[in-house]
Amino acid sequence: MTTDARIEPELDLVLEKKETLADGVVQLTLRDPAGGDLPAWEPGAHVDLVLTGELTRQYSLCGDPAERSVLQVAVLREPAGRGGSAHVHDVLAEGDTVRVRGPRNHFALVEAPRYLFLAGGIGITPILPMIAAAEAAGAEWRLVYGGRTRASMAFRDRLEQRYPDRVEVRPQDETGLLDLAALLGEPAAGTAVYCCGPEPLLAAVEERCAVWPAGSLHLERFAPKAGADDGPREAFEVELAQTGTILTVPAERSILDVVEEAGVGILSSCREGTCGTCETGVLEGVPDHxxxxxxxxxxxxxxxxxxxxxxxxxARLVLDL
Known part of the structure; x- marks a missing residue:
């Protein structure tokens, strides 16, 4: 999986269309101002929107990968968020220029004879192009889509109308939480489970799928997994293989901070281990992931x-930097 974290497409695109899809959800359609093709992507990919110097956020691509003239994302307003969604909803306007970094994909659709797609709220966005790909491949698939209310569930009408026999809509105020015991109680060989949504849903699905065949479950998180950063914090060294520079990473600082301070340019975004932007190759040593x-x-x-x-x-990591 080695990736050069310093090389990634970065484009200034025009916000061609901003439309409301559901309560608290807007869709952005972005286009090259010169009319050129945009970077290719596959289902599961996401991009960074560089909103301001301090605000960079990741959003799943929800359009058609074959449509190279535009990129589309859907953004949920997060009242308790850190400002990214508020900026998208309240500040961005049609005609504005938006810097877009990526795409990148850590949620790729694997080939499988059957798929079970589980979406919670805005987690439907990466699932949309996956469904289209599964349908085109002739695979069996089923979507169970949960949300707070019907009015809050983006793309609901489109999915129900296009795939009435394969899509189950489960608004929480009508049907309660998704019945994961029924959905995942019996491991099914040959079925790939894809889930995106709020952390409680992801954690519950992960727990249920622990007894499924290895590799069955595929998740995407846009918030850190509970307990992911637990563990000892001790100093260690990193060697930058391309220059031989050796740096000390103190207990209270990250590798990224120390490397940037040494003058090495690294693309980064979330700084909390969720977006994949700063993925760096390891040549020697054992990472504490x-x-x-x-x-x-x-x-x-x-x-x-x-x-x-x-x-x-x-005691030391040798990094491909």
């Missing part, structure tokens, strides 16, 4: 790490 992006199998390979949060189990 504290991200919420890599799967357990990917972490076990120890060939890449998110340097914004992860630390070291060994």
């Amino acid at each position: 504290r991200d919420s992006v890599l799967t357990a199998d990917e972490q076990a390979q120890n060939d890449a790490m998110m340097i914004c949060v992860s630390r070291s189990c060994s």
Whole structure:
């Protein structure tokens, strides 16, 4: 999974259309002002919107990957958020220029004969292009879509009208929480489970799928997994392989902070181990993975790490920087 964290498309796009999809949800349609094709992407990908010098946020692409002229994201207003969604809802206007970084994909759709898609609220956004891809491939699939109310569930009408036999809409105020015991109680070989939504849903699905065949479950988080950053905080060294520079990472600082202070340019965004922007190759040493992006199998390979949060189990790490 080694990735050069310093190379990634970055474009200034025009906000062509901003429309309300549901209570508290707007969709942004972004286009190249010169009319050129935009970077290719696959279902599950997300982009960074660089909203201001201090606000960069990640949003899943929810359009059609074959439509190269636009990128589309849907944004939920988060009243208790850190300002990103409020900026999108209250400040961004049609005609504005928005810097877009990416796409990147840590939630790729694997080939499978059957899919169970579980979406909670705005977590429906990365699932939309996955459903289209599964349908085009002739795979069996089912979507169970939960939300607070019907009015809050973006894309609900489109999904119910297009796939009436495969989509189950479960507003919490009508049907309660998703019945995960019924949905996931019996492990099903050959079924890929894809889930995106709020952390309580992700944690509950993860717990239910612990007895499923390895590799069955695929999650995407936009907030750190509970307990991800737990563990000892001790000083260690990092060696930057491309220059031989050796740096000390104190207990109270991140690798990213120390490397940036040394003058090495690293793309980063969330700084909490969820977006994957700062993924860096590991050449020697054993990382202490504290991200919420890599799967357990990917972490076990120890060939890449998110340097914004992860630390070291060994006295020194040699990084591909």
